[in-house]
Amino acid sequence: MKLSILDQAPVTSGNQPADALKKAEELALLGDELGYHRFWMAEHHGADSFVSSAPEVSAAYIAGKTKQIRVGTGGVMMMHYSPLKMAEVFKTLSALAPGRIDFGVGRAPGGDQYAVYALSQGRQPDITNMYGRFETTLQLLNDETPNNMLYAKTIAAPQKVVLPEPWLLGSTGNSALEAGERGVGYSFAQFFNGELTKETLDIYKQSFKPSAFMEKPMINVSYMVTTAETKEEAEYEAKPQDLWRLEFARGHIIPFLTxxxxxxxxxxxxxxxxxxxxxxxxxxxxxxxxxxxxxxxxEKYGFDETMIVSIPHAQEKRLNVYRLLARELL
Known part of the structure; x- marks a missing residue:
């Protein structure tokens, strides 16, 4: 099984925000050492529970620190950005770390309404034709002239670089279809709603058209995991995350407790x-x-790769989650 890592840079009780980003670096280095396939940073805005607000910046830093693990975003929230800017950023990253960069994108806002309006500088956020925006970005990544006339008179530099690997994040059959038709990877966020079905992944596989980016369909599924040597220890470490989700469902954001x-x-x-x-x-x-x-x-759903997000309070406990899973599955 291919194993990968998704990190949100969580801030646990008693820790400083900057610590979360240094811990992300430490986790990426461990993943590189253990043989994990890829390391992604999520994008979150307007809350102090997660401080991964600029995943493309973190990816650049981490790519420079690691040797073989793929590095990218899971994902860039594309409603906030121009296709030209997204293409330029990820082509630059790929020029610096050829063959190791992933361009993972999602359609969610990644924050509350206040953050969303601030990111759009007070204008009405443009949430229309998100798949068209993704298509334009893919064309610019591949040095093509986009169908969108706004971007047809410019280029995304640098050109002629190794293509980054694009992935569309989602949790529905619609996003699976769009990913398949564009010939990119499909990343299913099981830890969002727990509604993974074989039918959704089959939609992606059946609609897949080979592209300059991928010759065959590729699926990863991201899971929230808390594990330890014993079930009792795992339950003890899991309860802060259980409580955070409980309060989040009620509209409250609390710190990650010890x-x-x-x-x-x-x-x-x-x-x-x-x-x-x-x-x-x-x-x-x-x-x-x-x-x-x-x-x-x-085996049941037929995906290629498992991506793990884990938030035990202590960094050593969190690192041990990935050590234990590597021991069992790699």
Missing amino acids: PEEAKDYPLTELDKMMIEENRKIHIVGDVKQVAEKLQADQ
């Missing part, structure tokens, strides 16, 4: 039911249980 703080957090019976329901998007267990679940899902 496991000790979370241990005695007051819960109603309804809270417990909601946490149990959320476990379909948060895999918790000892490493053998988790590895078996991931392998079973790969």
